[in-house]
Amino acid sequence: MMIHAAVLRDRTGPFGIEEVDLAAPGPGEVLVRVAGAGLCRSDLMPRHVPIVSGPVVLGHEGAGVVEDVGPGVTRVRPGDHVVLSYDSCGWCARCLGGEPSYCGQFFPRNLSGRRVDGSTSVTDAGGEPVAARWFGQSSFATHCIAAERGLVPVDASLPLETLAPLGCGIQTGAGTALLALRAGAGSTLAVFGTGAVGLAAVMAAAAAGAREIVAVDTHPKRRELALELGATHALDGADPETAARIAALTGGGADAALDTTSVPEVVLAAVTSLRPRGTCALVGSGAADVVLPPRALLGGQTLRYVMEGDAVPQQFIPVLIALWQNGRFPFDRLVRTYPLSGINDAERDFGNGDVVKPVLVPAA
Ligand SMILES: NC(=O)c1ccc[n+]([C@@H]2O[C@H](COP(=O)([O-])OP(=O)(O)OC[C@H]3O[C@@H](n4cnc5c(N)ncnc54)[C@H](O)[C@@H]3O)[C@@H](O)[C@H]2O)c1
Ligand SMILES: [Zn+2]
Ligand SMILES: [Zn+2]
Structure with a gap:
């Protein structure tokens, strides 16, 4: 046809x-x-x-x-x-x-x-x-x-x-927060890059009752939007002290971090913002090499890639629709x-x- x-x-x-x-x-x-x-x-x-x-x-x-x-x-x-x-x-x-x-x-x-x-x-x-x-x-x-x-x-x-x-994008952000990083009640999450994927992670973590949700973006309007959608703090990605600020805001480092930017320095900041045994998820499609000193993972932190939020679409998308209908997403x-x-x-x-x-x- x-x-x-x-x-x-x-x-x-x-x-x-x-x-x-x-x-x-x-x-x-x-x-x-x-x-x-x-x-x-x-x-x-x-x-x-x-x-x-x-x-x-x-x-x-x-x-x-x-x-x-x-x-x-x-x-x-x-x-x-x-x-x-x-x-x-x-x-x-x-x-x-x-x-x-x-x-x-x-x-x-x-x-x-x-x-x-x-x-x-x-x-x-x-x-x-x-x-x-x-x-x-x-x-x-x-x-x-x-x-x-x-x-x-x-x-x-x-x-x-x-x-x-x-x-894709909304499932990826929400799934990475809820399924891959298990950002549940009382948890702390740092989100680097608040486009559709990052903001979906912010909204999902807020819906799940996360205690601190720190959004990081270089775009001021994106930071404002993140605060409106459930982030508890918003930081400028251009600030070299971002990881230290997140450690202070979360009482020693975030339980989990998500990088959506694929910018090598931002990935390093995301890993550095974790508490010992925390997990950082990468989702970006950028191709630049990321170089990490081994000491960045000395606390036994995990760094992994997450595809499509680890979600099974037929299970997870109906959950997101229900949360949206309830006004929570x-x-x-x-x-x-x-x-x-x-x-x-x-x-x-x-x-x-x-x-x-x-x-x-x-x-x-
Ligand atoms: N893994 C997957 O399954 C999957 C699924 C969907 C999208 N993606 C990928 O995820 C990434 C994010 O997608 P999106 O649609 O949200 O993209 P986007 O471009 O809308 O969002 C990226 C955000 O990062 C911010 N940013 C850029 N440089 C920054 C810096 N130095 N510090 C802080 N923030 C910075 C931008 O201002 C923007 O808000 C893309 O690379 C996309 O291809 C992957
Ligand atoms: Zn996509
Ligand atoms: Zn298969």
Whole structure:
């Protein structure tokens, strides 16, 4: 079928809205009419890292309505409302162990722009293949072919454009705080970088009753927003004394820290802000090498990467929706909607820090 999609052809150029041909859903795939798709920092990765070759349709925080299902699909049917999250195989040791974000096929299924067999569902007007199935979806489009494994059915009364960012950025921040770092009642958490991921961690830790939540950002508006959303303190990331200030605020170091910046000096500050045996989670997609002196971990601290908040989307996203409905997780405050045709404006405003979470809405 013919659809419209935002295609990135030149890694340094703008997105262009093109009419492209979308194949019918294959085995384990679903055709979704996209109602909205969030822009995550990871959508800009192909601009900096050569992970996908040729033109590509990005977008991996989609939400929409199922229009058709491919062979073998059993969990959804046409008309169902769904949030789209990442793909996984379902059968490797990590998937069977309930850790699908560490699936042995995570990279080929989510970051290659191809199906596992190397094919793609999108063809351009000249008949050339266009990379798709980005995080099992490629939702910067009016319609997409999504992996059944990444679908989270939601109640049809809920606003799909608002729910869209749950599929990656919001799940990642909240999951890292609650599932990976166990930021529960009475705990202390330092969050470095308060974009969508960091602010979701702040809101989730506040909802869980964390005692001190220290937000660190170089952007003054982000610090203000973090305080409004539950941070107990907000510090300027440019201050070289940040780690010492966090140690003072938490009575000897934070139980846990989260770095979303990938800036090597910030990662060092995040590790240094921990108490003995504390844990620092990295989630950023930046590629710079991080150098740590062994003494940074002398207190037996743990440093680890966290993918998608350690979350199983079908378990965790309904929890976040319930918290949001109860007024305890107001992630909708981060969202500003743009028409899909305004994707380049959305990228500009996101890059300036003017908007935390743009959501692109295809024309009806
Ligand atoms: N691991 C995963 O599963 C996963 C999922 C989603 C996003 N990500 C990655 O997580 C990162 C964060 O995503 P986001 O959408 O929140 O990005 P973002 O760009 O909106 O947020 C980053 C924040 O860091 C702040 N910052 C930059 N330099 C700083 C410094 N020196 N000190 C303090 N703050 C600083 C920025 O002002 C911004 O508010 C990105 O790299 C993204 O690709 C990873
Ligand atoms: Zn797997
Ligand atoms: Zn993402």
